[in-house]
Amino acid sequence: MDLVYLAPLAGIVALAFAAYLMASVLKESPGNAKMQEISNAIFEGAMAFLNRQYKTLIPFTVIIFGILYFVNGFGLAISFLVGATCSAIAGYIGMTSTTKSNARTTEAARHSLNKALGVSFRAGAVMGMSVAGLGLLGVSVLYIIFRDPVVINSFAFGASAIAFFARIGGGIYTKAADVGADLVGKVEAGIPEDDPRNPAVIADNVGDNVGDTAGMGADLFESYGATAIAAMLIGNTLFGINGVIFPLLIGAAGIAAAIVSTFLVRTGEDGDPQAALNRGLWGTNVITAVLAYFLASSVFGDKGFGIFIAIVSGLVVNILVGMITEYYTSNAKAPCQHIADASQTGPATNIIAGIATGLRSTALPMIVFAAATYIAFTYAGIYGIAMAAMGMLCTAGMVVAVDSFGPVADNAGGIAEMAELGPEVRKTTDKLDSVGNTTAAIAKGFAIGSAALTALALFTAFGEEIAKNPKLSGLVTGGHLVVNLTEPGVIIGIFLGATLPFLVCAFTMEAVGKAAFEMIGEVRRQFREIPGIMEGTGRPDYARCVDISTRAAIREMVVPGIFAVGTPILVGFLMGAKALAGFLAGATAAGVLLAIFMANAGGAWDNAKKYIESGKLGGKGSEPHKAAVIGDTVGDPFKDTSGPAMNPLIKVAGTISLIIAPLLGKM
Numbered sequence: 001m002d003l004v005y006l007a008p009l010a011g012i013v014a015l016a017f018a019a020y021l022m023a024s025v026l027k028e029s030p031g032n033a034k035m036q037e038i039s040n041a042i043f044e045g046a047m048a049f050l051n052r053q054y055k056t057l058i059p060f061t062v063i064i065f066g067i068l069y070f071v072n073g074f075g076l077a078i079s080f081l082v083g084a085t086c087s088a089i090a091g092y093i094g095m096t097s098t099t100k101s102n103a104r105t106t107e108a109a110r111h112s113l114n115k116a117l118g119v120s121f122r123a124g125a126v127m128g129m130s131v132a133g134l135g136l137l138g139v140s141v142l143y144i145i146f147r148d149p150v151v152i153n154s155f156a157f158g159a160s161a162i163a164f165f166a167r168i169g170g171g172i173y174t175k176a177a178d179v180g181a182d183l184v185g186k187v188e189a190g191i192p193e194d195d196p197r198n199p200a201v202i203a204d205n206v207g208d209n210v211g212d213t214a215g216m217g218a219d220l221f222e223s224y225g226a227t228a229i230a231a232m233l234i235g236n237t238l239f240g241i242n243g244v245i246f247p248l249l250i251g252a253a254g255i256a257a258a259i260v261s262t263f264l265v266r267t268g269e270d271g272d273p274q275a276a277l278n279r280g281l282w283g284t285n286v287i288t289a290v291l292a293y294f295l296a297s298s299v300f301g302d303k304g305f306g307i308f309i310a311i312v313s314g315l316v317v318n319i320l321v322g323m324i325t326e327y328y329t330s331n332a333k334a335p336c337q338h339i340a341d342a343s344q345t346g347p348a349t350n351i352i353a354g355i356a357t358g359l360r361s362t363a364l365p366m367i368v369f370a371a372a373t374y375i376a377f378t379y380a381g382i383y384g385i386a387m388a389a390m391g392m393l394c395t396a397g398m399v400v401a402v403d404s405f406g407p408v409a410d411n412a413g414g415i416a417e418m419a420e421l422g423p424e425v426r427k428t429t430d431k432l433d434s435v436g437n438t439t440a441a442i443a444k445g446f447a448i449g450s451a452a453l454t455a456l457a458l459f460t461a462f463g464e465e466i467a468k469n470p471k472l473s474g475l476v477t478g479g480h481l482v483v484n485l486t487e488p489g490v491i492i493g494i495f496l497g498a499t500l501p502f503l504v505c506a507f508t509m510e511a512v513g514k515a516a517f518e519m520i521g522e523v524r525r526q527f528r529e530i531p532g533i534m535e536g537t538g539r540p541d542y543a544r545c546v547d548i549s550t551r552a553a554i555r556e557m558v559v560p561g562i563f564a565v566g567t568p569i570l571v572g573f574l575m576g577a578k579a580l581a582g583f584l585a586g587a588t589a590a591g592v593l594l595a596i597f598m599a600n601a602g603g604a605w606d607n608a609k610k611y612i613e614s615g616k617l618g619g620k621g622s623e624p625h626k627a628a629v630i631g632d633t634v635g636d637p638f639k640d641t642s643g644p645a646m647n648p649l650i651k652v653a654g655t656i657s658l659i660i661a662p663l664l665g666k667m
Contacts, residue, residue: 602639
């Protein structure tokens with residue numbers, strides 16, 4: 001059998017396993033009528049957002065499809081459409097799974113911790129298996145049809161375009177709701193986070209799924225597709241058919257490892273859910289490494305060991321970036337506790353400490369990326385860089401599963417609060433939720449790391465495509481693109497590329513501010529005008545708050561999207577290939593640094609608040625707690641909107657550059 005057919009087979013197996021997990025979750029009891037009512041409201045809000053978001057993106061998708069069809073032909077156009085469609089399907093599957101399982105997790109928490117962990121993790125694994133399965137299935141089937149990795153590279157562009165809007169739209173949605181719920185509910189009204197009296201509480205619960213399930217899933221789906229195609233393009237140049245199919249085989253190995261490792265995620269009633277999830281992550285990495293060794297040896301012979309080392313370097317990035325992220329964001333570690341201590345003198349010192357922590361946290365991950373790049377290149381050349389990225393991304397099935405577990409656990413706790421269940425249930429859901437906060441931070445670190453390595457792989461593939469362009473032979477030395485950093489066009493490209501992430505951050509931060517302003521006004525209005533809300537006799541208008549978040553997210557995601565898609569095209573056609581190479585370098589460096597800074601600062605602010613809420617430094621309601629709530633509010637768009645937007649931004653630039661590479665001139 002042709003080895004390439006193993007890849008779509010693995011993709012089908014992943015989707016079948018996702019269907020099995022979904023069926024097993026839906027068999028669980030959804031709880032009492034009140035729990036089901038709340039869960040259905042969250043589900044309806046999530047679907048309303050996704051429907052409106054994707055309807056907004058349909059005209060954009062049709063226009064790009066038409067341009068690709070008339071400029072590049074049917075193959076590139078259909079590949080773009082398949083990538084966009086698969087990304088949207090993955091979002092729907094994940095959102096359905098998590099919003100249908102939240103009340104079931106709450107009900108399971110009434111029986112045991114292990115049962116609640118099992119329901120929430122299986123729900124997250126539906127999204128994880130869907131992302132990996134659809135990614136591998138889409139890329140491999142398109143390759144089998146067209147037999148040319150150049151033709152299918154727009155699959156990644158379709159995925160990245162959807163991911164960028166999903167990340168930005170989802171981030172604006174969730175933070176508008178979160179900020180409104182926190183500032184008015186917790187600070188002004190003095191009620192708990194998930195109190196049913198808060199009009200923004202349903203929108204806030206919907207937002208957890210929109211950001212950490214649909215947004216993260218689309219982000220990693222895009223990375224998966226872009227990395228596989230970049231590795232296939234480079235492999236085709238260096239090794240022919242073996243270099244093309246090997247990334248697909250590694251993707252299949254990662255799926256097999258993730259499926260086996262899901263059965264390692266178990267705990268006892270007094271056990272540690274984090275340790276259970278870590279077993280799943282470690283199992284996936286170890287099994288993938290073992291399979292990669294045998295696959296590399298089989299496909300490449302003596303050269304296989306160097307490629308295996310490159311893959312392992314990517315797997316090690318998984319582990320190290322997760323550990324570094326946990327250190328800077330966990331409330332059990334010094335950086336987070338330092339921010340909590342700074343809260344004793346007010347919100348200003350809290351914010352100063354949080355910014356400093358985020359800035360400091362960029363150094364170690366960048367050293368890890370640099371070391372992995374050096375090792376991969378030393379052992380396997382430019383193909384090794386792409387395979388390091390593929391090594392990291394092939395574990396996405398488990399990473400997305402662990403990340404999507406978080407919103408389920410968070411929603412379960414909210415449902416327990418709103419349905420007025422006993423304290424023993426909330427104790428169990430709180431235990432899961434605290435683990436979910438850590439896994440969310442680790443997954444953000446993984447997403448940033450994967451984006452960095454994916455961007456390097458795309459940049460390398462871009463250089464290889466430029467080298468094939470006969471119009472640009474003067475830029476090629478020894479068969480590779482050579483860029484002179486002393487040339488003004490290159491320097492200008494670097495400056496423009498480094499500027500783009502800051503502009504997109506500004507747009508998205510302002511978008512959250514505008515949306516939150518509208519949400520705060522609405523929550524205050526309802527507290528003021530609806531009789532009996534604070535007494536529990538009046539019912540808030542939850543749907544109005546959901547609609548505000550949805551409309552704001554759709555409205556505000558358009559301008560950053562236009563900048564992200566349009567800027568590399570303008571630079572490429574107006575200034576040429578060398579300037580675009582500089583642009584990619586600048587955008588990648590600045591985007592990765594901003595992503596790490598904002599994600600870790602936001603996570604540290606969040607957990608500094610939780611550290612105080614645990615009873616330290618005066619506990620809830622104290623002056624340090626009020627300062628920490630303000631810091632957390634600043635950190636919300638950092639970690640859940642602007643920071644995550646950097647990942648698809650740098651990948652959109654890379655995938656577009658790959659598509660237009662054959663059309664560029666020197667300039």
